[in-house]
Amino acid sequence: xxxxxxxxxxxxxxxxxxxxxxxxxxxxxxxxxxxxxxxxxxxxxxxxxxxxxxxxxxxxxxxxxxxxxxxxxxxxxxxxxxxxxxxxxxxxxxxxxxxxxxxxxxxxxxxxxxxxxxxxxxxxxxxxxxxxxxxxxxxxxxxxxxxxxxxxxxxxxxxxxxxxxxxxxxxxxxxxxxxxxxxxxxxxxxxxxxxxxxxxxxxxxxxxxxxxxxxxxxxxxxxxxxxxxxxxxxxxxxxxxxxxxxxxxxxxxxxxxxxxxxxxxxxxxxxxxxxxxxxxxxxxxxxxxxxxxxxxxxxxxxxxxxxxxxxxxxxxxxxxxxxxxxxxxxxxxxxxxxxxxxxxxxxxxxxxxxxxxxxxxxxxxxxxxxxxxxxxxxxxxxxxxxxxxxxxxxxxxxxxxxxxxxxxxxxxxxxxxxxxxxxxxxxxxxxxxxxxxxxxxx
Ligand SMILES: NC(=O)c1ccc[n+]([C@@H]2O[C@H](COP(=O)([O-])OP(=O)(O)OC[C@H]3O[C@@H](n4cnc5c(N)ncnc54)[C@H](O)[C@@H]3O)[C@@H](O)[C@H]2O)c1
Numbered sequence: 001x002x003x004x005x006x007x008x009x010x011x012x013x014x015x016x017x018x019x020x021x022x023x024x025x026x027x028x029x030x031x032x033x034x035x036x037x038x039x040x041x042x043x044x045x046x047x048x049x050x051x052x053x054x055x056x057x058x059x060x061x062x063x064x065x066x067x068x069x070x071x072x073x074x075x076x077x078x079x080x081x082x083x084x085x086x087x088x089x090x091x092x093x094x095x096x097x098x099x100x101x102x103x104x105x106x107x108x109x110x111x112x113x114x115x116x117x118x119x120x121x122x123x124x125x126x127x128x129x130x131x132x133x134x135x136x137x138x139x140x141x142x143x144x145x146x147x148x149x150x151x152x153x154x155x156x157x158x159x160x161x162x163x164x165x166x167x168x169x170x171x172x173x174x175x176x177x178x179x180x181x182x183x184x185x186x187x188x189x190x191x192x193x194x195x196x197x198x199x200x201x202x203x204x205x206x207x208x209x210x211x212x213x214x215x216x217x218x219x220x221x222x223x224x225x226x227x228x229x230x231x232x233x234x235x236x237x238x239x240x241x242x243x244x245x246x247x248x249x250x251x252x253x254x255x256x257x258x259x260x261x262x263x264x265x266x267x268x269x270x271x272x273x274x275x276x277x278x279x280x281x282x283x284x285x286x287x288x289x290x291x292x293x294x295x296x297x298x299x300x301x302x303x304x305x306x307x308x309x310x311x312x313x314x315x316x317x318x319x320x321x322x323x324x325x326x327x328x329x330x331x332x333x334x335x336x337x338x339x340x341x342x343x344x345x346x347x348x349x350x351x352x353x354x355x356x357x358x359x360x361x362x363x364x365x366x367x368x369x370x371x372x373x374x375x376x377x378x379x380x381x382x383x384x385x386x387x388x389x390x391x392x393x394x395x396x397x398x399x400x401x402x403x404x405x406x407x408x409x410x411x412x413x414x415x416x417x418x419x420x421x422x423x424x425x426x427x428x429x430x431x432x433x434x435x436x437x438x439x440x441x442x
Contacts, residue, residue, distance in 0.1 A: 019087055027091075084113075173195060181229065203221050204227065301402060
């Protein structure tokens, strides 16, 4: 890490593979906020505050006034999609935001036309777009994406860029030998290795062009030794994976509370219905498997049954996603939680969350883009674990358990910001307030 953070001068390009529901809600939201039509609710970088120093000092600046972040007015968006719709048409189809709001920013959104995608149907079976690049080898495909990045930078006069994957969830893949080193990965690009998916090609291209990469989906991408190595070698931050929204957000809020009170949990059944394109993609078992693995890890890490067998060794955790078109992006989720208390007496908690998936995801994507750009200017590269707060399956250094408790994640994020800016870290110990009092009495 550098001793100082470089200022956020000039334009920041946010490049997005996948201009679907989340991306269009993000882009339209930023345009609407810029025009004063709405507020960026749910975004820590825009609305959040941070405590500095002792409680007696009453210093609670806005995060954006404390760390040098790119201004919304300095952001330029760009992206790729397998469908040709411009961002206005794609947002209208996604039906997340009202047509009235979208019409107020129609020219800005219409100007955003997706570049041809690096796509291969084998990795996302339920999609059939035609706005795709032709290629001979995957190396050739990566070179085309690199050229897109360079052209975008030049055309828009960006001083910095970040890439945030908002594309569909790819099929489940385990790490293989092609992911073990950058040399193996580059050989795999030449040989069209089937274990190199389109998202990995975008990530590789971004890192090679000096652009940090954030993975908003649960697929295997930058969480491999090869791309971690490349991120470090090129001095770029990476973060992933899978935006934490909806049901998993609720889980990482409630489970730490139950665990904090040493209440037992015997079962946690989660099911939900959604009808957007994401739901359609996840209707395929191979794509669902990727999401399921991402969602399932959360509770074990919070409850740690091996450390608390009396409370959590019987925990049965099930997650279901059902594609149900009438609900569109307005996901509805149900959780049944079987808990037990004093002397083992059983109780139940029922949660029925009528959420809006992309309304929760858009500010997460914005914050990840702005904080990743900040990290790069602070000289941080490789895995950014302090951004776990926003992610369902946080990427960590090898051998480290991810931290899923949202309150610990927030503390880690805030302390990282304090550390970057040379402020004292806050442990919440608080004893010094009382020691001062005791000393002053003598
Ligand atoms: N909405 C949420 O709350 C949420 C939460 C966590 C993760 N996610 C993930 O974020 C991603 C986006 O979600 P969404 O609701 O916007 O989905 P979406 O289906 O509306 O958008 C995804 C877009 O990606 C495009 N795409 C697929 N492969 C591509 C490629 N190789 N190159 C370029 N474009 C490609 C698709 O055509 C589609 O338009 C999904 O992977 C989803 O699982 C969403």
